[in-house]
Amino acid sequence: MFEVLAFGLFWAAMATWLDILGTEYGKWSYPFKLNNDIQTLLPADTAVIPVMFMLLYQYTSTWKSFVIGSVISAAVLSFIFEPLFLMLGMLDLKEWSHTKSFFAFIFLAIATRSLFFFIKKKQTTF
Incomplete structure (x- = not known):
């Protein structure tokens, strides 16, 4: 359980950090904010995205x-939720596209799982 929680925390930190970078570098913005002091969409960064990938990490046993689950999750986030946020005026893509998000989610999912498997392997050797 600790491993899955750590995986989710890592995803939350990474999603928040990348969201901050994207907004700071003008790739996208959030015209509608829950809090004017926060430039990102924190509920998605800290709950929706991490939980989705935590469930994948926990319930998939093979690469x-x-x-396959990561591709489906990336498609849902990139091609369903992002366009919905655009329609609702919650997101404004400037120098970014849904396709870039799709491939970024897949890359980050594979990289994060690889990192956690590497850490697990190193732990068992001690």
């Missing part, structure tokens, strides 16, 4: 199933 094949994880990658």
